[in-house]
Amino acid sequence: MSQIRPLFKREFLGYFRSPVAYVFLVSFLVISVSLAFSRYGNFFKNGTASLESYFIFFPWLFMFIVPAVGMRLWSEEKRAGTIELLFTLPITTLEAVLGKFLAGWAFLTIAILLSFPMALTVGFLGQPDWGVMAATYLGAILMAGAYLGICALTSALTKNQVISFVLSLAACAVFVFLGLSSFTTTLESILPVSVADMVSNFSFVTHFDAFTKGIIDPKDVIFFLSLMGFTLFLNVVALER
Template identity: 65%
Template structure:
């Protein structure tokens, strides 16, 4: 497992060797701040919470994480470096973990760079720091699950566009399942038990409790098991 380390370092630093990292970070921050201030009306709400920021996260991730994840394997396959990587003394699992963790760390960095927002909150009012903290934890866990899906789709193709579109659709389904507008719609047609069961597979169902300052084992387990499962499939897809 100690082979994960060099892969992780190469990948993580790799983001900053190309303009990709800077473009991504700037777009991510501009978009999330814009949504928080102008759509969620951060000031007018007069409430010292980051709800306005975190509530957009599932929708923002929907576009930005497939954009960050599409290159993970598709690019290696296109450039032929996958042959180099898999003739080095590493296992497929180590390569998958190294690449995934690097991308996850990068996304976490993007999420955490919104910290001036939290500082503003502390300056203007008296926020519930617990809820701010759990919001960040939930956001990072959810980013991992999105990324797992994207890494898997990227391993299935050498075309980044296909990878992007397929992972966006897969994540869209996972967001919709847990979206209350969607369950309001389905309750008219389906029994309540089934609606709840379906909603349990959705991102938002498990993300919203974090925003209220609650970390529940089932929500953490949901994100981690979804991540683990997609990475497992990722290894299988590469060993085909």
């Protein structure tokens, strides 16, 4: 497991060695903040000292933005042929998968945490509940990890980054739409309520919502962590195939 460190370091710094990191960070922050201030977010109109109107868009935003980070993880290595170099170094597939995943996750975490001026703004304008805010940040970071797990997996399936992006987007969309009320109502009309409930339980939205209310429920944490574990396991399988 000691070999994860150099792999993590290379991958993480790799984002910053190319313009990818800067383009990504700037567009992520601009888009997320403008959504909060838009008439859909009503950041000011709501008159509450919370970041709810900021984080409410995250499941949707991640659907597009995490695949942009994850699509290159393996596709790029396959296209450039460096995968042959990587897997003839004395490392196991699991170490490679973890090193890359953790680097991507760390990068996404930085992106999320860079929204701190929003939190400071709220703190300046009112008396927000800092506990709720911390829980929301934790939820967002965990959710980003789950999205990234899916994207890393789809990236391992193809050497074409465009295909990788579209596949990730589609897969992530499924996990978002499962929790939409319009979708669950339709589902409940066809399936027994218990089954429909189970299906909608797989949605990111359902599990993220609790965090935005300040509830850190172990079952939500476990949901995101186990989804990461499962996709990373499949990632290893896909690469060793």
